[in-house]
Amino acid sequence: MILYKYYSFNSGKSALESERVGFRTPTHFNDPFEASVIEGKSFTKDRIQKTLNNIAILSLTRNPLNSLMWAHYGDEHKGFVIGYEVENSFFKCKESNLIPVHKGNVIYTKTKPFLKTSTRETTNLCNAIDGIYDEEDHQTKELIDHLFLNKDTIWSYEEEVRIVKRVDSIIMETHKYWENPYNRYSIPSKEIRPGYSKETIPGLKIYDHQVKIKEVYLGARNSYIKDKDECIAELLTKVQKQGAKVYAVSVENKSWNLAKTLIKSL
Numbered sequence: 001m002i003l004y005k006y007y008s009f010n011s012g013k014s015a016l017e018s019e020r021v022g023f024r025t026p027t028h029f030n031d032p033f034e035a036s037v038i039e040g041k042s043f044t045k046d047r048i049q050k051t052l053n054n055i056a057i058l059s060l061t062r063n064p065l066n067s068l069m070w071a072h073y074g075d076e077h078k079g080f081v082i083g084y085e086v087e088n089s090f091f092k093c094k095e096s097n098l099i100p101v102h103k104g105n106v107i108y109t110k111t112k113p114f115l116k117t118s119t120r121e122t123t124n125l126c127n128a129i130d131g132i133y134d135e136e137d138h139q140t141k142e143l144i145d146h147l148f149l150n151k152d153t154i155w156s157y158e159e160e161v162r163i164v165k166r167v168d169s170i171i172m173e174t175h176k177y178w179e180n181p182y183n184r185y186s187i188p189s190k191e192i193r194p195g196y197s198k199e200t201i202p203g204l205k206i207y208d209h210q211v212k213i214k215e216v217y218l219g220a221r222n223s224y225i226k227d228k229d230e231c232i233a234e235l236l237t238k239v240q241k242q243g244a245k246v247y248a249v250s251v252e253n254k255s256w257n258l259a260k261t262l263i264k265s266l
Contacts, residue, residue, distance in 0.1 A: 001085075001086050001087050002083040002085060002086070002214045002215060003060035003062060003084060003161055004061050004062070004063065004082065004083050004084070004215075004217075005061070005082050005084065006061070006069050006072075006073035006079065006080075007073075007074065007075070007079045007082065008073075008078075009075050009080070009222070009223065012079050012080030013080075013232070016213070016216070016235045016236075016239060017235060018210070019210040019211060019212075020207060020211065021084065021206070021207060022058070022201075022204045022205060022207075023056035023185070023204075023205045023206075023207065024058075024059075024203050025052060025055060025203045025205075026055055026057060027049070027053065028202065028203030028204070031151070031152075031155070033151075033152065035048075035147050037112060037113055037114055037115060037147060038114075038116075038143065038147050039115070039116050040116070040118070040121065040125075041118070041122065047126060051125075051126050051129050051130075053167070054129055054130060054166060054167045055164060055165070055167065056165045056167050056185070056205045057163070057164050058162065058165075059158075059160050059161075059162055060101075060160070060161045061158055061159050062159045062161065064081040064083060064260075065217075065249065065257070065258040065259075066159070067256070067257075067258055068157050069157070069158065070219055070220075070249075070258070074219050075219065076221065077219040077221040077222075077249075078219050078222055079219050079222065080216060080217060080219065081215075081216070082213055082216055082217075083214045083216070083217075084212065084213060085211070085212040085213075085214050086101045090182050090209045091163050091211075093182055095180075096165065096180065096182035096183055097163055097165055098128075098129065098144055099144065099145060099148060101163050104161045104162040104163055105149070106149050106151055106158075106160040106161065107149055108151055108152065108153045109152070112150075112152075113146065113150050115146060117143065121140070121143065124137060124139075124140045124143075125140055125143045125147070128140050128144060130166075131166060144164075148162065149162065165207075167185075184208040185205035212242075213242070213244045215247065216244055216245070217247045217248075217260060218236075218248050218249060218263075220249050220250055220251055220258070224236070237266050240266070245262060246263045246266075247262055248260070248261045
């Protein structure tokens, strides 16, 4: 199965070069209502902040030809959409993902599905996010899904599918946690101890594991479309050789739709 990520021009270049994907902490999302559907007696502002800082989310979509998405997330049609193969353990592994890709369909609701939780339920939820997790505790699993997979219907145009990762685990030694390539993110820093990682952009965790690129879409205003940018041509040639299909996106004359044209050679 292929799911898609919209990128600005510069971010798309980096994603094509590295073949890696970035997960964001919810506190850096553009929606201030993110993860606001649960309230518990012990779920204080400080506890919420700590909990959200131990979460990273990758937002993908089913549709690479959404004009509004291109305008909002594709650098006003100057960027890229990259289609990733998500049928792999990096996205599906239960040990590395609180919410794996096959469980990550976002639910859009007109009425906010607000829940009040007991102290026990809230404690179990926070513990699960921190790494103390009972696989048989289905109620807590449902609370995690409820917390991260509900959004207002105004966002439904995004057709979002999420993968939610736990950033760290309090029950594992940090160096052992980083040994799993599905848990390591960003560039290892020489300034801190080996086996640790740091963010190069606040809130963005670029995971070490490389993901197979299946499709690339060039926005209607992408510089390669306009100017045949040589640097972009080299990147696109590389992904073509690895089996990816590359499409040029254009504006249809007789409708409000976007069209795609396969680029066979560069």
